[in-house]
Amino acid sequence: SVVVLCLGEEAYCETPGNITDLTLPRAQINLAQALQKTGKPIVLVLAEGRPRLIREIEEKTNAILAAFLPGMEGGAALADILSGDANPSGKLPITYPKYANDLTLYDHKFSEHTGEFQAYDPQFPFGYGLSYTTFAYSDLKLQKSTIKKGDAQLVEVTVKNTGKRPGQEVVQLYLTDLVASVTPAMKRLKGFQKIALAPGESKKVAFTLRPEDFSFIGREHKPVIEPGEFKVAIADLAQTFVLE
Structure with missing residues (x-):
């Protein structure tokens, strides 16, 4: 069996959606870590309007589907992808950060890419995306x-x-x-x-x-x-x- 775990945030618009930290709520991280301890494969679906940080749970997650804010027909689209009826082909339009204070973009300058503490180290780089084929x-x-x-x-x-x-x-x-x-x-x-x-x-x-x-x-x-x-x-x- 496979666990399909949907984390992220509710739909929002403008000021009501303001947050001060991109980290996922601790309750969601704890849930993911508890499920990972079961040993079952985890497919993580991220419903989010911005890149919420998943550094603590990414390594032990078997697959990640970035749904962003998918809208009214998002459920049907997700079902098609998860069931294999549709082959995903999207690429990230953003640099997905690993740390809250590291928002270095893909087109950063050479001078911003020097030393251990200034390395470009995102969770996923701009333009990244996998498929069911290679x-x-x-x-x-x-x-x-x-x-x-x-x-x-x-x-x-x-x-x-x-x-x-x-x-x-x-x-x-x-x-x-x-x-x-x-x-x-x-x-x-x-x-x-x-x-x-x-x-x-x-x-x-x-x-x-x-x-x-x-x-x-x-x-x-x-x-x-x-x-x-x-x-x-x-x-x-x-x-x-x-x-x-």
């Missing part, structure tokens, strides 16, 4: 190793469904400006596409990085594009190119 990425290619100011850059990657079920995957492209006159972000989401794949099927996914994608807000508080080296990352693959 996907493999390969053959990340850039059209050019060097481009000129005003040029676009074509990026291609191959995605394969390596599992036994049809599924959908959100392919995410991140760009990093490795050196800039203003400390750049660790990475920035510059493109995403959702594709459907049958078991064993592969698809090539293409993105076009346009000149404005290489810009950042400079010291004069205006968008600027500077020459230098950029890194393109998709899943665990990465390639670099030079903007002259």
Whole structure:
């Protein structure tokens, strides 16, 4: 048997929903820990309008379904996913924090990622999400190793469904400006596409990085594009190119 445990908070709006601590109520944490001691698999459903902290119970939870505030038809949607009739394919639109005082975002700067006590260590990173199938990425290619100011850059990657079920995957492209006159972000989401794949099927996914994608807000508080080296990352693959 499996325990489906729904924790979180009631629906709310604006000021009536204000709280001072993202930690789940202690009674909910105690309930989860008591159920974990039974040894039965735990599927945790989080009904919440913000990322309530689950650090104390996440490790011994077998699966987590982020329902957020699902609305009137949320129950039917949850039933479809929990029963396996629907294959989840969503990705987190937020960085899910592990600690109350650590709200570092995915696009934080290099200078915010130094030392033991300034490491980027979320519960789940921005863009994270699992499926009932698995996907493999390969053959990340850039059209050019060097481009000129005003040029676009074509990026291609191959995605394969390596599992036994049809599924959908959100392919995410991140760009990093490795050196800039203003400390750049660790990475920035510059493109995403959702594709459907049958078991064993592969698809090539293409993105076009346009000149404005290489810009950042400079010291004069205006968008600027500077020459230098950029890194393109998709899943665990990465390639670099030079903007002259």
